[in-house]
Amino acid sequence: MTVTFRINGAETQVSESPDTPLLWIIREHLKLTGTKFGCGAGQCGACMVHIDGSRAFSCLTPLAYVAGKTVTTIEGLSRDSTHPVQKAWLAESVPQCGYCQSGQIMSAADLLAQTPKPSREAIIEHMSVHICRCGTYPRILRAIERASQGDE
Structure with a gap:
């Protein structure tokens, strides 16, 4: 399945199983390693990102959920650490x-x-x-x- 979404301001397409955790798409496919794997069960918060402006555990979010949405990782919060x-x-x-x-x-x-x-x-x-x-x-x-x- 190909999913199109925006990440850190750039439109991207990913062809992967729709139930693949967003965390793995971010880290392994898009090579944005600021978002960390902690527990994989939504209990530690290390993988937190924003989806359409609200926080979400990327380890629990399937790729299919972000279709047409906007994802922001720590790399996209500010380009120069001025947030x-x-x-x-x-x-x-x-x-x-x-x-x-x-x-x-x-x-x-x-x-x-x-x-x-x-x-x-x-x-x-x-x-x-x-x-x-x-x-x-x-x-x-x-x-x-x-x-x-x-x-x-």
Whole structure:
């Protein structure tokens, strides 16, 4: 099956089984390796992308679902790392090992697009779908708060 969709602003066509996880299309077929494989079960958030502007676990999303849709990966969030969340991430020195960070950033960007000034509780709730094995949660929280205040 050939599926046509936009990824990071570019139209693309992929011929693959319709039930192939979007994660594998992104990483293996399109060679965009910023989106990470973590658990493969939608429980860690490392694979988070945006589909038509809302976050989605790419490991759980079949290729057929994105037909005609727009997908944004960490590479497409900003070409030069100037998205407010990316700038806040750096200002708060969030990454440690960095493995989960692209998924965390994509979720944070999704939250701020929906709710520009979220409460601390709303941030914690929204980000609860992520696992950071290094435990950088306090820095993640500070970075999202910083980005929401425009203090990148």
